[in-house]
Amino acid sequence: MQAPDPSKRRLEDDAPAPAPKRPRISLDPYDFGFDEYASTPESENAPDPSSVLPPPSDKVIQLRFQLARFKGVYRIVRLPLSFTFAHLYRFILLIFGWSGDHLHEAEVVTNVERYSPNGPRKGEVKKHRSFRVPEAPDRHEDIRAFQEWLLVYSKSERDPAMKVSPNPRKRQHNPPLDMNDPWDVLFASLEYPVRKDAEVTLGDVWAWKSRDNLSKGQCSNMDIAILFHYDLGASWDVHITVEPEKDGSYMWKANPPRNAPVITVAKGGAPVEDAHSDYGEVDAKKKKVANELFAPDVFERYLKGEIGSTARKAELAVYNVEEERARRQARAQERERQRLEREQAGTMEDDEDEDEDDEEEWDEE
Numbered sequence: 001m002q003a004p005d006p007s008k009r010r011l012e013d014d015a016p017a018p019a020p021k022r023p024r025i026s027l028d029p030y031d032f033g034f035d036e037y038a039s040t041p042e043s044e045n046a047p048d049p050s051s052v053l054p055p056p057s058d059k060v061i062q063l064r065f066q067l068a069r070f071k072g073v074y075r076i077v078r079l080p081l082s083f084t085f086a087h088l089y090r091f092i093l094l095i096f097g098w099s100g101d102h103l104h105e106a107e108v109v110t111n112v113e114r115y116s117p118n119g120p121r122k123g124e125v126k127k128h129r130s131f132r133v134p135e136a137p138d139r140h141e142d143i144r145a146f147q148e149w150l151l152v153y154s155k156s157e158r159d160p161a162m163k164v165s166p167n168p169r170k171r172q173h174n175p176p177l178d179m180n181d182p183w184d185v186l187f188a189s190l191e192y193p194v195r196k197d198a199e200v201t202l203g204d205v206w207a208w209k210s211r212d213n214l215s216k217g218q219c220s221n222m223d224i225a226i227l228f229h230y231d232l233g234a235s236w237d238v239h240i241t242v243e244p245e246k247d248g249s250y251m252w253k254a255n256p257p258r259n260a261p262v263i264t265v266a267k268g269g270a271p272v273e274d275a276h277s278d279y280g281e282v283d284a285k286k287k288k289v290a291n292e293l294f295a296p297d298v299f300e301r302y303l304k305g306e307i308g309s310t311a312r313k314a315e316l317a318v319y320n321v322e323e324e325r326a327r328r329q330a331r332a333q334e335r336e337r338q339r340l341e342r343e344q345a346g347t348m349e350d351d352e353d354e355d356e357d358d359e360e361e362w363d364e365e
Helices: 085-096 143-156 182-190 298-304 321-364
Strands: 034-037 057-067 074-080 104-110 125-127 162-165 170-173 194-196 224-230 236-242 251-258 262-267 307-311 315-320
Touching: 057 085, 074 085, 074 251, 085 104, 085 224, 085 236, 085 298, 085 307, 298 307, 307 321, 315 321
Parallel strands: 162 194
Antiparallel strands: 034 170, 057 074, 057 236, 057 251, 074 262, 104 162, 104 224, 224 236, 307 315
């Protein structure tokens, strides 16, 4: 058989291989008919707007950061409404001493019901309901209306009002929604938005007047909360709710405007992150909090990389980054020195054993 002439190759032989199709990720637990694709990662060289303080705001709100399922571990903070969710993420890392090595996201929920303030889960959200879903009819008065409500709204009742993520996924409907179809119109109205954390501020959630908040007045500011999930799939949740004073006030006008948070109360500490065991660890609510956490410029210095925080077995520690780096280098050098001494001591012991064996052999001869 004659070999093919390389000068007579077909054009198809030089054509580039087709690009592999992007894998489709099915994230449709309710079978609503939409697909989600992984979003394109941003350039690593893009500046991070959350690495500096936000613009000053003339309004501040007082919030409670409650570590879910850990009684007595919470923070009460006054934050400017210009705070973005990207700033909020970094701030949570600071006040609980987390490293930021895990995935995270936040859900804004409405019509919240909290646990009893006198119980062990004070400050946590017990349940919530989407403001886009009408309240269920009384099934004892009109069972048919209640059944129709279940058919249309039950799957969306517990949806958040908004989900916020550092890398939101692009949602596509397959097939596309038909706005001439009443069911598709209803479905579109019930969908919750998914937005990027650097584009959403606290002022988009809570407002000076309730009619301007996220629900557009369908529920009050007190009935809106943020569920922050850290280390997705694990049990690290922070419930962020409005914390009023005794007179009921929780939002104030700031003159001059401010852009830095003010921590007024900090109790307890989170467990050690990624620990293999809780041996020797103090009860979370009894952990001490470093006084440096209450400094007015603590968050600004944290963003600059001057200080850091970490959850230890008995405290939430705030440390100087340069001093901590020098301390760790000194410890590493000391361990290396001790290792070399042990090796040298072991070599000398081996030499002494060999000399003793030689002497015994001479004695036997």
